[in-house]
Amino acid sequence: MSITTRAAVLRHSTTDQPFATSTPLAVEELTLQEPGPGEVLVRITAAGLCHSDLSVVNGDRPRPLPMVLGHEAAGVVEGVGQGVTDVRVGDRVVCSYVPSCGNCSDCAGGNPVRCVDAQAANREARLVTGRRPFRDASGAELHHHLGVSAFSEYTVVSPRSLVKVPDEVPLETAAVFGCAVLTGAGAVFNTAAVRPGEAVAVIGLGGVGISAIMAAALAGAHPVIAVDTVESKLDSARAVGATHGVLAGDDAVEQIRDLTRGGVAVAIEAAGHPAALSTAYAATRVGGRVIITGLPHPRHEIGIPIVSLVAEEKSILGSYMGSSVPRRDLPRLFDLYAAGLLPADALVTSRSVPLDDLNAALDRLHSGSEVRQIITPGG
Template identity: 55%
Template sequence: MKTLAAVLRQEREPRPYASSRPLRLEELDLADPGPHELAVRIEAAGVCHSDLSVINGHRPRPLPMALGHEAAGVVTAVGSDVQDVREGDHVVLVFMPSCGACPACAAKKPTLCVPAAKANGAGSLLSGARRLVGGRGESVHHHLGVSAFAEHAVVDRSSAVVVDPDLPLDIAALFGCAMLTGFGAVRNTAAVKAGESVAVIGLGGVGLAAVLGAKAAQAGPVVAIDPVPAKRALALELGASHAVAPEDAVAAILEATGGLGVRWAFEAVGSTGAMRQAFELAGRGGAAVFIGLPPSTAELTLPAVSFVGESKSAIGSYMGSANPQEDIPFLVGLWRAGALPVEKLKSHTIALADLNEAMDRLADGAAVRQIVLPHSALPHGGLS
């Protein structure tokens, strides 16, 4: 079948992207799903820094590539070996498939699946196949096994989590990356306990999801850190006890913790500066949890003596150490109970044609989560 998709053919195009237009809408041929795959009509997709990091060259990927990795949609076809998903099922798509057989999968750590990581790096589906073909007859790579900035996609079965059809798909999309990554870092990676102090650096969709996770864990105090006043205000609305600019973080945390520093400092920016700050804000016996993806060439220097002399830790958290097939239903349950106002993370609703402008807003820190509606009648430049 034919599908319209946002394709990147050249990274590191100059900003503003509204002018250089690195993402171009192209009509691609989309093959039928393989034996362990699904065809999905994409109904909503979130715009994330992991998309921007491919465009700006921070995370090099094979090109051309159809971008987008956080999404929800409706299954339109199932492969011959798929027994537990049917046409018409509503699904949340996740950016890390899992083979189910490697040591990581056997240990119920699917985010560390080695074959999946290899496939994502190669721009293929988990089977090694690519189902997208461009107008010149060339293979177009998949982004993190999803390629959601499109009308339709083919994904591995393990990249999809079935959800109830009454869950609004524009909200459902946020569970596939932002909520898994941010909330999961708090719940799974750190296992934050009630009464433990928390700082969150960077209040995009992932950082605010970490704030929601800290609130759900009954942590306190919860200090939210970001240079953008509107994001700080939203963090307070979502449950942070304090919200400050980065330059005020040290003083605010010392005051909030009685001079101790926080037990957990979550970094959700993807910069070495923010990672260093997270480590500095952690108190004795505390830990910095790194959620954001920095450029692939970046290196981080931390004071070695603090690991022993202060018993500090630095922990990486990929996709919130999640098991999506279990964690997404859990998170949806919290949303249904009114304990997880995920819809408040949506800052813009856009059409596929607005993706370059959306990347400018993301790079400028002017958006939380922008939701693409591939089949909408939104005019170019339309915002909710």
Template identity: 50%
Template sequence: MRTRAVVLRGISNERPYGETRPAGVEELELGAPREGEVLVRVAAASLCHSDLSVVNGDRVRPLPMALGHEAVGVVEETGRGVGRVSPGDHVALVFVPSCGFCHDCAAGRPALCAAAAAANGSGGLLHGPSLLTDSAGRTVHHQLGVSAFSEYAVVAQESVVPIPADVPFAVASMFGCAVLTGAGAVINTAGLRPGESAVVYGLGGVGLSAVLGARAAGAYPVIAVDPVPEKRALALRLGATHAYAPEDAATAVADLTGGGAGSAVEAVGSPRVMADCLAAVARGGKVVSVGLPAPGRVLEVPAQAFAGEGKSLLGSYMGDAVPRRDIPRFLDLWRAGLFPVEEMHTGTLPLTGINHAMEELASGRAIRQVLDTSGLLGV
């Protein structure tokens, strides 16, 4: 079948997103779902900084690539052996299609699935190579097993999580990456407990989701840090108790917590900010890093912070989430009014608006923009 999709054919390392505009909408051929695969009509795809990191070369991926990894849609067709979903089901798409059998899957850490990492790194799918080709018959790679900036996507059945049909598509689209990663970093990785203090550095979609997770976990105070005043104001509306610019954060965190926070979430992708987080936590405190720095960046911190002060620096990929467990429970928190992610929605655009959306994201003005990929949102 044919599908219109956003294809990246070269990187633009200009800062901010520049005039080269390497991403464009093309018509591709999409193969039918194989055994264990699902055809999804993509309803809404959310734009994440990880997408921009592929465009600017911070995350090296095989090109050309059909972009998009955070989305929801409706199942159209299933391949042989698919028993998890049926045509008509609403599903969230997950960018780590865990195999269920490797060491990390068996240990309850499906976000670190080795088979998924290999498939995602190759630009293929968990059950086989890419199903996308361009008008010249050349292979186009999948982004993280999803490629959701498209009218249709074929994904592994391990990449879909059924969701209630009454959840608005634009809301649900943020749960497959931003909410899983940010809230998961607080709830799963840090194991934040009621009454513990937390500070979040970086207030994009992931950082704001960490604020939501800290609030839902009963943290106090919840301190938000970002250079953009509008993002700090939004963090306060979402449940942060205090918000500061980076230059004021160190003193404020120390004063509010009596010397240091219990946990800090780094959602910037900056070694300097990781070091700031390590300095901001108390003895025995935890730093959870969810930002993705460019390759080659090096972290230098005082070595005595670990054995000498009992601090921990924890990496968190996809929020250490178990998507089939966490997406439904996080949607329940949305339904209860504790995860008002619609506050992060800063615009809805058609597929052809991809470059404008990238510019808005790179500028820091946008938090979560949603692409109406197949007309189901009416844009």
């Protein structure tokens, strides 16, 4: 058995812009096999467009192609395969792009983002069950994006990729919790463990960076300094808790150090660019923590004076998906949103973008004019 679904398919990566003209994403009518054992059919109602999607389109993050793109989403369970007891038909759910196996030492130890089986599945662009359930008009198999493939009316995922969404959280907002909020807030709460009164700078104000600003303010950090190349994004950051905004440039580090009498305790790099990481490192005080959440091109490297790591006792920590445990952290974050303490609606700068406008939406994302655009695959 299978169903028909419209989906955005990437067959070739390209840097040819504008994407609205080169149209790397083609909306195709596909068949989707029904969920097998340990799988769930989800109707996608909202999907966020993220820089991680753009990095697959432009080739910065090479993935097996052709692929049904999209990894940040929320929707409704429409069917469950044999052995699935975590969710039921009708449940409102948000997707996590690291499914985890639940059995390995990392999963058992509370670090599911490090799950070797899940990382292998994502690297090979398949589900953790081993399947790729999308087929094109010729019957050819299509690759899965990070276990989700959200730019489709329907998709099949692992139940370990799903967390239930409370009724008080709109699905259009819940979608951004699966990547942007979980990564940015997790970097603050989990990786950095920010303490009240610590000075925090966030470099790069996309969905992850704005989420980190919200979380830093909620954690009681002071000051909370937002850094970006786009002035309007500094205004957005101030609206959700930043106490200061600094335009990225030659004097950004000096401004941050002046504001904090020598540097921040925590600098969160959320731009995925070597220059942003250099700024973060230079703006961190003696004994400070530099948290890297951005995913740059695999060839990018930076030089750090080794002596400063020792003499200044700085630490550099990678933070993948905010070092989160989705089934533990997402319910907590939803509760904070429902209480009015985590204003995640501020991330969404465009709603109800149809699948057919995805290429133009990529151009807006690349220009920096949008934080999160919400795609509605079903129209």
